[in-house]
Amino acid sequence: MSGNQGMESLIPIINRMQDAFTQLGVHMAIDLPQIAVVGGQSAGKSSVLENFVGKDFLPRGSGIVTRRPLILQLINGPTEYGEFLHCKGQKFMDFLSIMKEIEDETDRVTGSNKGISNLPINLRVYSPHVLNITLIDLPGLTKMAIGDQPSDIGEQIRDMIMTYICRETCLILAVTPANTDLATSDALQLAKQADPDGLRTIGVLTKLDLMDEGTDAKEVLENKLLPLRRGYVGVVNRSQKDIEGKKDIRLAVAAERKFFLSHPAYRHMADRCGTPYLQKQLNQQLTNHIRESLPALRDKLQRQLLSLEKEVEQYKYFRPDDPSIKTKAMLQMIQQLQQDFERAIEGSGSAAVNTLELSGGAKINRLFHERYN
Template identity: 30%
Template sequence: MNGINGANGLNGHSGTETGGKGSRTGPPAPPAAPVPGAMLRSGSDQDDSRILAAVDKLRVLGIGRMHNLPQIIVCGAQSAGKSSVLESIVQVPFPRGTGTVTRYVTKVTMEWAATPSVDVRIIPGQSRGPEDRVRSFHGRDGSPGCAASLSRFMMEAHVCIFPPGYETNEPMIADDVLVVTVHGPDTRPLQVLDLPGLISYDSKDQGNVKAIRELVTRYMAEPHSIILAVVTANNDLQNQEVLGLCDKYDKDGARTIRVITRPDMAEKQHRDKLLDVMLGRDPNFPHHHRWHVLRNRAQGEANSSQAARDLAESRLLSDPPWNELDPSRRGIAALVDHLRGMLFAVAKRELPVLCDKLRESRRALEERFAALGGRRPSPEHLAAAMKAALDRLRVASHDHARGIYESDVTHLSDDGPVNLRSRVVERAEVFRDTMAARGHAWTTHIRLAPPNPNGDLGSVHTEALPAAAAGMRVFATLDDEIEWVTKKLRLTRDDLLQTFHNPHRIGNLFWEMSAPWNAISKTHIDQVHDCCTQYFSSVAPLMFSNSGSDFGSARDVVAHRFVRLHVRPRLEDCREEALKELARLEQDRKAAPLVSDLRFLWDRRAHREEQAFVRANQASHALEGTQGSMLDKTAYAKSADMHTQDQWTFATADEFHHAMWSLYQIELDIYITNVRRQTVERHFLRKIREIIPDALEAQEIEALTREDSANEAKKKEVEQELAVLEKSLRVLEELM
């Protein structure tokens, strides 16, 4: 692998080329100098080039952010000669004396090509804005003299990353990556990342020491990083920070090569110690560590050719004491071969594993994408799916309102809202029991209270009834109750003759007694409305889920939107119509009583007979033993408490009160039936099928099926990840 300034570098090569890139009929001629010659393109080079290209494509696609990719990293102190080592590996001259390759990551890629070229660009870091000029930087030269352009391109890139004046108040490193690609006919595939040099002092105290160390150790910690740790021979190894970091992040040293530079500058005693370390004779350094020695250009050799540099290195390392080392540990050619062997061994081992991981990731992402709704179908498919869902919902609601349930809901809880008729019947029972227990404005003592709602004649559905109204009147005895009615008769007299009272007062008593009915009925209508709302919220997703994959996992969202936009407004209309019907029932309640039920006559006769019997019995006991001459109608009336005006009024009040209660019981049954039939059945259950529209317009379907911004953003993110995985898998599968 001679440099581009050498006899077989980018400026010239031997051998015959017979076609495009990668097509050669023979190996290049060996170099004249007795140094490592051009690294001939072996039979495995083409495979290695494909591997290197695949890894590079994976990095560009961003897979490196999710999975570790094989890479060689060059690290060490800022003045350890890293750039010189990298320059020797790549065999192209880098800019000197500027520090341009120590302040950001530099990725150098070598690839074979029939014609030489160099390419320099910048991958912007996360701190760069979308319009930052580093994004547009690109230097490329494909001419025979492209070697001279590389140094200039790198200088220009450095100025682009660190413009003049930057150093005065900004950190000394950037998160950009300088990408250098070198093509040549005698270039073997390899990729190396040069990291900023470690420093131990920051004069501006801007956190650069910590920032550089964190950057270097982040790359070191990646398990697929091959670490090229560069130290200088003229410095004590115990003081080399990079060696301690290698021990920390690569404890067994399996992926680290420790490179000693400037061996010609070390004193004899120090050279001997270095040799002991490299040969495993120094107990302070593990013997299994892999060491390598290189010679950098001397101070006055900056402009010498790569061939001259290689020749000087060969002569130095062939002499004592360095010739004691195995040739595989001496010189740039051996180092490159070692690095290539490690890199491609890791790649060939790990890339098939990575391919399997990416397939697993793809499956997981596809499942996640499907869970988010998948790809949006065409408007025609959506319209057909919507029509099918609405038809199913219409049929199901009609059946469920009648208590007919198919197998599609049997997996749901029996006490759930899908059993619509059951829930409405339960509400009806609670309504009936509430009316019986709380429908009257006061508690009467006329007869026994209605049966306990939770007794054997009450509701099967047991539920705590609402509390009695705060204004419900309570009487201690029946006489107290009738006395209160008597007072009302006195206070509401009209022009009738004295001791007579208008029987319309029975209606007044009934209206007052039945005043709570309307509020209880409104509550019942609201409860039925809620039952229907909950029903559609539960059953709609079931009907939409049977529409194939057109709605996908978004079916619940679409179903709930449909209920909210199309069902609930119609249910609200049903509620309003039911309340209008209830208002008409309320008008009937407040109208003059109309009774044709014989129970009213039976109750009247029974009450009158009972009162007559009580009075006769009372008078009989009172007049018992009285002489016949003393028994007259007045004595009888007095004994029967029917003599004074107050007693007559009390008796009338008792009769009116009993008539009102008999009327109340009859009207209560009729009213409960009417509320159920004319409000609940007529305006909810009978027309429940009509609540579902036959079809929807295209814009309505669009409104129902559109994705919310959060879900759409998630889908877009997953789609992008899937696209990256698909491209990455194609890269790997082509490589396999």
């Protein structure tokens, strides 16, 4: 099965690139094929991720707990442990210490005032119970700020999520609780904006066991109600009480299986429901997705490498007394200045446009017409 062996090595390649980008602090100028996890604050995102690993390791609490993107690289291996990119070489054997490290590392960058940061935390979890999948866990969507959070925290989170999920190379795992109205689901609404044709979105329905008596999500799971090209997978997570009582996740996954097999609405598709099936799906979808994205990614990297090599080539023969080099550098600086100046006047290209007062050309225009007329 050499073909499959090649496929299995695709996800680790992207993992290595993700680590490299994070360490360089490069704001991903290159879009890597990845899966971003999106959902409202209590949609059950953490539970879905913890069920994959079979351990509690994500911080929980009221309010916004995920305040930085968490790049979670699940890697199948014989022993269970975690490793953070920011403490290279240190093996975290105990999953509660992983939870504490995520909290501490979040506070180190965002401060304790509950703000958010775009700088990701990279965590690898090795375990015999996982398939190779890399997921980016993003902050839960929230409606309002609490305590001393910035008042526009909702906007900030939305913007952060959009920067990830608008990329063509990003698959969107939209996590929605089944006991709320699907039409108003935060995750599905955002996914629809970023992926209007529903080509990159994978739906996950949580809390199927909490639906009102006599109702079910059969139509959604059969992909008839709000269809997505990649469909929906239903899961049942542990209840809050189970989590507080530290109920073993493996028992919970067995209970989930029983729920689907014995439920009249889901019995006929029990094999396409539940956490293990979702894990398999994501491993396959991500692998295929990487395979499709690789040629373009390779081209882009090669182009960047070539242009860098050219630049290096110029410096190889650099002689400090060579006037042509100085002239060239001066010209480049002047051109750059000219571009920046034009942008400032047009008000284009700068992300930090001040919306509270006029700037650039608009300000000049006003001065001429009001003060000097």
